[in-house]
Amino acid sequence: MxxxxxxxxxxxxxxxxxxxxxxxxxxxxxxxxxxxxxxxxxxxxxxxxxxxxxxATLRYLTEEELKNIFLSRVDGQREVVRDIFEFMTLTSLALSDVLRLSPAHIKNENNRVIIRIQRLKTSVECVIPLLYRANEILDKYTKDRNAEDNRPIFPHFDNKNFNRHLGRIACIARVNKKVTSHMARHSFGSRAVSHGVHLSAVQVCMGHKSIKTTERYSTMQTDGLQKEIDKLESLTTYK
Known part of the structure; x- marks a missing residue:
């Protein structure tokens, strides 16, 4: 020894x-x-x-860095990657989950659009009320579909190519960090907590796997969750 x-x-x-x-x-x-x-x-x-x-050290982006990425002038596949990344920062979804997101995961509860999806990593269900900007991105990629089309909403990327495009977008946006897809999820958590969203609401949205956390999930109704996530609405407008 x-x-x-x-x-x-x-x-x-x-x-x-x-x-x-x-x-x-x-x-x-x-x-x-x-x-x-x-x-x-x-x-x-x-x-x-x-x-x-x-x-593990949680790596996330600041509000200024996120703004620069979301306002970056890109087109083609990079525009799609930027949109997916922004959607991830608004929903906490990991890349593996957002790329299999389909209309079947989109629900209307209490007159509010929400996502209900089980995380691939943990099989824990995420319940995510959609902010206005997240709805705009969804509409952009579903507006030309018929009602029966239940394919994944976003085009598919493997993790390597997604991060390669994302790295180039970060350079264009002059973000001096190695930006990866998982930073979107961490950025959601950081933004939510720093803007006063109740911790139990953050846990429901992010689908963290913990017995104690799961017990607390059951005490929060969907309408209460929506009120908490609405605290982030002011973050979704960039000029």
């Missing part, structure tokens, strides 16, 4: 990333397991030794 801890210290001194340190430590544990299986060691001295915990 002392060797395990010493390796941690040495790798930290070499300024290795946490993921890199864990990679080496896991291999060290594997070697010890192999030695036990071969009869070279009576027991694994590293059994129970824990890898380092990785705390």
């Amino acid at each position: 002392e060797l395990f801890e010493q390796v941690k210290v040495d790798l930290f001194r070499d300024n290795k990333k946490v993921s890199t340190i864990n990679f080496y430590l896991q291999h060290l544990k594997t070697v010890c397991n192999f030695a036990v299986n071969q009869g070279w060691l009576a027991s694994n001295p590293l059994r129970g030794a824990k890898l380092l915990k990785i705390t």
Whole structure:
């Protein structure tokens, strides 16, 4: 176990990333397991030794950065990518979910258009009241469809190509960050909390998977959720 801890210290001194340190430590544990299986060691001295915990840093865009991206002059596929990205910042949907969004997921409840969709990642249902600008984007991509057309609303992109176009849009908008699709989801959460949207409403929209969180979801009715999300309406007009 002392060797395990010493390796941690040495790798930290070499300024290795946490993921890199864990990679080496896991291999060290594997070697010890192999030695036990071969009869070279009576027991694994590293059994129970824990890898380092990785705390993810949430990366999001500021209001000014979002404004510059949404007002960027682009056309063709980049215009579509920009529209999808903006829609994601208004709904919290991940790219994998927004690209399978179909008219079947769009509901009218209490005279308000909402999205009900299960997240692919967690199977937790998201309930998202649509802001005015999000409705405008939906109308743009559904206006020429007939009522029976239940195909996905947005054109399909794989993650690599979507982020490649998004990176170019960020350059055009002079946003000095590596912008990726998942930053839209984080930006929704950041904007919502900073503008006073109740945390339980944010959790319902984002579909976070947690037993305690899920218990709190059940206490919020759809009309209350709509009132909370309406606090973001002022953010959707750019000039």
